[in-house]
Amino acid sequence: MGWKKREREERGYHHGNLREALIQAARELIAEKGPAGFTFADAARSAGVSAAAPYRHFRDRDALLADVAREGFQRFEAMLATGWANGRPDALTAFQNVGKAYLAFARSEPAYYAAMFEAGLPPDLNAELRAAGDRAFAVLRTAAEAVVAQLPAGQRPPALMMALHAWAMAHGIASLFGRGDAGRRSLPMTAEELLESQMLIYLQGLGFTGNR
Amino acid sequence: MGWKKREREERGYHHGNLREALIQAARELIAEKGPAGFTFADAARSAGVSAAAPYRHFRDRDALLADVAREGFQRFEAMLATGWANGRPDALTAFQNVGKAYLAFARSEPAYYAAMFEAGLPPDLNAELRAAGDRAFAVLRTAAEAVVAQLPAGQRPPALMMALHAWAMAHGIASLFGRGDAGRRSLPMTAEELLESQMLIYLQGLGFTGNR
DNA sequence: TGTACATCAGTGAACGCGCGTTCACTGATGTAC
DNA sequence: TGTACATCAGTGAACGCGCGTTCACTGATGTAC
Numbered sequence: 315m316g317w318k319k320r321e322r323e324e325r326g327y328h329h330g331n332l333r334e335a336l337i338q339a340a341r342e343l344i345a346e347k348g349p350a351g352f353t354f355a356d357a358a359r360s361a362g363v364s365a366a367a368p369y370r371h372f373r374d375r376d377a378l379l380a381d382v383a384r385e386g387f388q389r390f391e392a393m394l395a396t397g398w399a400n401g402r403p404d405a406l407t408a409f410q411n412v413g414k415a416y417l418a419f420a421r422s423e424p425a426y427y428a429a430m431f432e433a434g435l436p437p438d439l440n441a442e443l444r445a446a447g448d449r450a451f452a453v454l455r456t457a458a459e460a461v462v463a464q465l466p467a468g469q470r471p472p473a474l475m476m477a478l479h480a481w482a483m484a485h486g487i488a489s490l491f492g493r494g495d496a497g498r499r500s501l502p503m504t505a506e507e508l509l510e511s512q513m514l515i516y517l518q519g520l521g522f523t524g525n526r
Numbered sequence: 527m528g529w530k531k532r533e534r535e536e537r538g539y540h541h542g543n544l545r546e547a548l549i550q551a552a553r554e555l556i557a558e559k560g561p562a563g564f565t566f567a568d569a570a571r572s573a574g575v576s577a578a579a580p581y582r583h584f585r586d587r588d589a590l591l592a593d594v595a596r597e598g599f600q601r602f603e604a605m606l607a608t609g610w611a612n613g614r615p616d617a618l619t620a621f622q623n624v625g626k627a628y629l630a631f632a633r634s635e636p637a638y639y640a641a642m643f644e645a646g647l648p649p650d651l652n653a654e655l656r657a658a659g660d661r662a663f664a665v666l667r668t669a670a671e672a673v674v675a676q677l678p679a680g681q682r683p684p685a686l687m688m689a690l691h692a693w694a695m696a697h698g699i700a701s702l703f704g705r706g707d708a709g710r711r712s713l714p715m716t717a718e719e720l721l722e723s724q725m726l727i728y729l730q731g732l733g734f735t736g737n738r
Numbered sequence: 739t740g741t742a743c744a745t746c747a748g749t750g751a752a753c754g755c756g757c758g759t760t761c762a763c764t765g766a767t768g769t770a771c
Numbered sequence: 772t773g774t775a776c777a778t779c780a781g782t783g784a785a786c787g788c789g790c791g792t793t794c795a796c797t798g799a800t801g802t803a804c
Contacts, residue, residue: 327798328747348646350562355790364749369792371747431701432644434560437711471727475715478703479724486698489643491690503687512691515683516724519731539765540780567757576782581759583780 333371335361340382345425349379349433379433380440386426387446393419394453405460406522412457413484413513417506420488431485454481461517469521476520483512537574545583547573552594557637561591561645591645592652598638599658605631606665617672618734624669625696625725629718632700643697666693673729681733688732695724 329335339360343352354375355365372378397415401408420427429435430447438444458477462470492505501508541547551572555564566587567577584590609627613620632639641647642659650656670689674682704717713720 327749328800330747332747350646353790354792365790366750366792366794367748374791434562471723475720475723478713478715478720479727482695482698482702482720482724484698485702486694486696489701490694490697501690503690508687508690508694511683511687512694512728515691515731516728517731519727519729539782540767542780544780565757566759577757578759578761578783579781586758 329361329363329367332361332363332367335363336368336371336378337382337385340378341425341429344382344428349428354378376435376439379429380435380443382426383429383433383435384440384443384446386423386430387443387450389423389426390419390430391446391450391453394450398453398457401457401460405457405464406517409457409461409480409517410510410513412454413480413509414506416484417488417492417509420484420492421505424493427488431489451477451481462520465521471520479516480513483516484509487512541573541575541579544573544575544579547575548580548583548590549594549597552590552641553637556594556640561640566590588647588651591641592647592655594638595641595645595647596652596655596658598635598642599655599662601635601638602631602642603658603662603665606662610665610669613669613672617669617676618729621669621673621692621729622722622725624666625692625721626718628696629700629704629721632696632704633717636705639700643701663689663693674732677733683732691728692725695728696721699724 336357339357340352343356343360346352354368357375357378358365358368361367368378372381393415394412397411397413398408399411435443437447455473455477458480459473462473462476487505487509491501491508548569551569552564555568555572558564566580569587569590570577570580573579580590584593605627606624609623609625610620611623647655649659667685667689670692671685674685674688699717699721703711703713703720
């Protein structure tokens with residue numbers, strides 16, 4: 315209570331940045347207890363604000379959660395794009411870097427990842443949310459297109475299919491093995507090694523020779 | 527209220543099979559609203575019993591959920607084993623049938639699947655739960671062992687790795703695309719087609735030639 | 739630069755609700771003799 | 772076969788609690804002139 319009062323004195327009557335503070339609070343609470351493990355009132359409390367205040371910024375808990383997810387997709391897209399690096403040094407390497415970036419995101423931002431994929435939000439709850447998700451997937455798709463273009467014309471699989479395969483591999487590994495602290499199975503290899511080997515085998519199956 | 531009274535008259539003071547009825551109620555509620563979307567009291571209500579009754583059978587909501595998951599793993603194991611069919615007609619085909627069985631389970635039993643993989647239960651919450659999960663995975667592992675044994679001695683990957691890859695592929699596809707009614711992305715191909723093509727490419731990458 | 743005023747972003751009290759949990763109880767069932 | 776009794780599996784009333792939500796309010800900020 316003491317710190318709360320002090321904080322109030324510091325910040326004055328108006329918070330100034332409550333919207334972002336609530337998103338931040340939600341992220342911390344999700345990281346602690348999962349996307350189902352916090353309430354609207356919790357978020358308000360964490361932000362040091364009365365229980366009625368969040369209503370000035372979000373219609374309800376789901377709207378807050380959707381904003382966390384939307385923000386997550388934006389950062390996710392940026393991270394994947396960095397991994398892709400416009401196809402440098404070459405499409406195949408860059409594609410695998412996208413996979414690594416995917417896993418790195420799931421690992422370093424488990425709260426965002428959970429809000430994006432495990433909160434049970436309908437993807438079209440909100441147009442911006444859907445758009446943000448689509449933009450992130452577009453990175454994967456672009457990468458897949460560049461990779462299949464490397465194959466001889468006769469044996470190119472559909473790029474969309476390949477992008478979906480990659481998504482499924484990365485998501486499968488991330489959600490089964492890629493959560494550091496969430497008491498998961500113990501294995502003789504890391505999630506990163508699993509994803510890398512899986513992608514290598516998959517690419518070999520597409521016709522790429524493994525000599526690199 | 528009428529039907530409740532009538533049902534009471536039908537069944538008398540004792541329910542007779544409340545434990546199973548609660549698990550069944552939980553499954554239905556999970557199917558409707560997700561693993562986080564029901565309460566202990568809900569389950570009691572669905573089973574037509576007072577809110578205090580479940581305490582005679584389960585310590586709390588998590589214990590009930592864990593039992594749903596345990597039962598789910600048992601059926602899952604049976605379904606995977608049926609797909610495997612002791613490696614008939616041949617290891618490769620049987621392996622792919624395990625993949626199909628995995629997806630079929632996720633699709634036909636979304637409530638079990640959610641309790642098993644998305645309820646956020648720690649896998650070692652309970653020894654029986656963990657054991658049931660391990661037994662299901664053992665089917666995958668057995669299948670992977672038979673498959674790698676087909677390869678020439680020099681190029682066999684570790685069977686455990688292959689089993690984990692298969693698990694990740696199936697889980698990735700199932701959780702991203704394999705939920706019928708849960709308003710997911712619309713795609714030009716089915717989850718089944720995606721998983722089958724992915725597994726074929728993967729197997730090809732391991733060195734199996736695609737002529738079958 | 740000052741002043742009046744509109745608007746914004748908070749407060750805190752209040753409410754109804756359903757949940758989890760406990761408790762003494764009671765009806766039904768099983769068993770010993 | 773009957774009877775007494777222990778045990779089991781339910782009831783329903785009660786409780787404290789925290790949540791979601793509304794409301795009139797108020798302090799702070801921005802803007803017109």
